[in-house]
Amino acid sequence: MNRVRPGDATKGAGPSRSARLTPPPASILWGVAIVITTLLVYVSRELVLLLILSAALAYLLSPLVRMAESAAIKRETAVTGLFITLVVTLLLAAYFLVPRLRVEVNALSGNKPSFTERLDEAIDWIQKEIIADYPAARRMFPEREARYDRLNAFIEHQTANLPNLASHLATIVLAGVLIPFFTYFLLRDSRRIVQFLMDRLPPAHIETSVAVWCEIDRIIGRYLRGLAMDGLVIGVAAASGLWVLGVNYPLLLGAFSGLANVVPYLGPILGGGVAMLIALIQFKSLAPLGKVLMLYLVIKLLDDVVIQPMTIGHSVHLHPLLLIASVIVGGHAFGLIGMIIAVPAVTVLQETTKLMLERRRYQAGLPDTHPRKGVPVQPFVC
Amino acid sequence: MASLHWREWATDPEQLRRLDLLGKVPLFAGLSWRQLGKLLVKLFEKDYAPGETIFLEGEPGKALFIVLDGRVSIFHAGHGAEERVATLAPGAYFGELALIDDLPRSASARADVHSALLILYKSHFDDLIEGHSTIVIRVMGNLLKTLAGYVRAAHARGAGHVATLPEIATALEQGEKPLERPDR
Numbered sequence: 001m002n003r004v005r006p007g008d009a010t011k012g013a014g015p016s017r018s019a020r021l022t023p024p025p026a027s028i029l030w031g032v033a034i035v036i037t038t039l040l041v042y043v044s045r046e047l048v049l050l051l052i053l054s055a056a057l058a059y060l061l062s063p064l065v066r067m068a069e070s071a072a073i074k075r076e077t078a079v080t081g082l083f084i085t086l087v088v089t090l091l092l093a094a095y096f097l098v099p100r101l102r103v104e105v106n107a108l109s110g111n112k113p114s115f116t117e118r119l120d121e122a123i124d125w126i127q128k129e130i131i132a133d134y135p136a137a138r139r140m141f142p143e144r145e146a147r148y149d150r151l152n153a154f155i156e157h158q159t160a161n162l163p164n165l166a167s168h169l170a171t172i173v174l175a176g177v178l179i180p181f182f183t184y185f186l187l188r189d190s191r192r193i194v195q196f197l198m199d200r201l202p203p204a205h206i207e208t209s210v211a212v213w214c215e216i217d218r219i220i221g222r223y224l225r226g227l228a229m230d231g232l233v234i235g236v237a238a239a240s241g242l243w244v245l246g247v248n249y250p251l252l253l254g255a256f257s258g259l260a261n262v263v264p265y266l267g268p269i270l271g272g273g274v275a276m277l278i279a280l281i282q283f284k285s286l287a288p289l290g291k292v293l294m295l296y297l298v299i300k301l302l303d304d305v306v307i308q309p310m311t312i313g314h315s316v317h318l319h320p321l322l323l324i325a326s327v328i329v330g331g332h333a334f335g336l337i338g339m340i341i342a343v344p345a346v347t348v349l350q351e352t353t354k355l356m357l358e359r360r361r362y363q364a365g366l367p368d369t370h371p372r373k374g375v376p377v378q379p380f381v382c
Numbered sequence: 383m384a385s386l387h388w389r390e391w392a393t394d395p396e397q398l399r400r401l402d403l404l405g406k407v408p409l410f411a412g413l414s415w416r417q418l419g420k421l422l423v424k425l426f427e428k429d430y431a432p433g434e435t436i437f438l439e440g441e442p443g444k445a446l447f448i449v450l451d452g453r454v455s456i457f458h459a460g461h462g463a464e465e466r467v468a469t470l471a472p473g474a475y476f477g478e479l480a481l482i483d484d485l486p487r488s489a490s491a492r493a494d495v496h497s498a499l500l501i502l503y504k505s506h507f508d509d510l511i512e513g514h515s516t517i518v519i520r521v522m523g524n525l526l527k528t529l530a531g532y533v534r535a536a537h538a539r540g541a542g543h544v545a546t547l548p549e550i551a552t553a554l555e556q557g558e559k560p561l562e563r564p565d566r
Contacts (some may be wrong), residue, residue: 066423069394069397069419069422069423070419070420070422070423071416071419072393072394072398072401072419073392073393073394074392074393074394074397075394077391077392194426198426198428199428199429203430203434203435203436203437206428206501207441207442207443207445210426210501210503211503214503214505218505
């Protein structure tokens with residue numbers, strides 16, 4: 001039986017005004033909001049990428065700010081002091097390192113004959129070396145002219161997009177200005193932003209929300225700081241190893257290896273590949289090439305066994321297949337930056353979903369999926 | 383003189399006030415200024431309006447709350463009616479059992495007036511004590527003293543009969559005076 005509510009008698013026989021204005025279900029509203037947000041992010045993806053890079057930099061620096069804050073130093077003072085120190089350090093590093101790097105870059109790009117010719121010559125030497133040892137291998141190698149044409153076409157194809165770099169110069173300069181600017185304000189105001197959000201959260205959701213925030217903060221912070229430390233160690237190890245082996249441009253190659261290392265799986269291959277290419281051109285022999293390969297394999301082994309567990313630790317719990325898939329999808333969507341942020345983004349998504357499901361399961365009174373004898377159900381990780 | 387002026391300029395008075403308050407919280411008694419500073423940066427702060435519920439009885443608890451400003455009441459749903467079991471002033475703390483286990487809250491907390499609370503989440507606490515044996519020994523020692531006080535209080539209340547586990551659990555959540563030694 002329908003109940004008569006106050007005010008029903010005054011309404012007409014047709015659909016009432018309030019019935020016509022009934023808001024759509026929350027799920028539809030959420031869906032629309034997610035679609036609009038995704039579109040906005042896609043349209044302004046360059047700005048979003050700058051913000052992501054700034055946030056990553058802020059995460060790297062935040063432990064230093066927290067250290068100052070724990071000594072009751074004003075956050076603004078700590079952040080400003082940190083930025084001044086960073087600028088001075090970077091200027092000093094530039095003063096000492098840039099001239100050396102410039103010499104290496106100039107030597108690499110300015111040496112005559114051209115890079116293709118030198119590479120072709122090196123390959124020719126290696127072919128001769130192999131054929132001298134194994135004459136039967138002669139049939140496997142193409143004629144020099146055919147190989148040179150193919151090599152030239154390959155390098156031209158690979159470097160076809162390089163002139164476009166000049167058109168992106170404005171974006172690069174803008175990024176150089178905006179990233180420190182955003183980083184400064186993110187570092188200075190992050191506590192206020194969190195506070196603002198906390199004060200607007202209803203108390204019923206506060207523990208879940210903060211649990212999720214804690215987990216995101218912990219994963220991203222540990223991953224990014226670990227990655228930076230890992231890259232630094234790899235860069236130093238590669239530069240030292242190449243210097244010991246007598247390979248040209250050890251500083252440049254070490255810096256490249258360290259930077260490339262931030263891209264999971266592909267980075268070490270890229271770093272090692274470039275170093276082997278340089279060694280190939282320089283020594284025109286297989287033995288030094290093997291030494292460089294061995295150096296990078298040892299570095300990779302040390303990285304997996306010793307360095308990564310100490311730096312990145314167990315902050316990422318992704319299945320290897322999911323990890324590779326996320327790197328590929330990230331690369332397609334946002335290029336190089338997408339490849340770097342794919343792993344923490346998917347980890348955050350995975351952990352947040354896990355937390356929300358655990359919370360829902362707890363509220364619904366369902367048993368834990370992984371019951372531990374004598375241990376109560378844990379609705380939060382954080 | 384100049385260095386004193388510089389220190390005043392660089393120091394955050396609000397952080398100093400919080401550090402001072404943390405130093406007076408019995409749970410953190412014995413911790414050095416530096417250790418309290420490490421703890422302070424791990425705390426969240428949240429404002430509550432008068433009458434606003436902080437948490438409800440039966441909800442999962444994962445945080446310790448410290449009263450920074452205002453006043454908070456702890457309620458326990460007895461036999462139908464809600465019973466106020468404690469009123470907490472700045473410097474007092476509640477929900478400390480969340481740092482130990484993951485059992486649901488056995489009392490509700492509500493802000494009496496406009497209040498500001500510092501919230502310490504279990505994982506942050508775990509992060510803090512990991513590898514810091516001095517902090518572990520001091521905080522766990524203080525926590526054990528508190529729990530011992532609660533158990534004795536529960537025992538004294540039920541003079542003549544041995545307290546059951548649920549009674550002890552209720553007493554643990556009702557501990558309005560953590561360091562009170564009721565048996566003396």
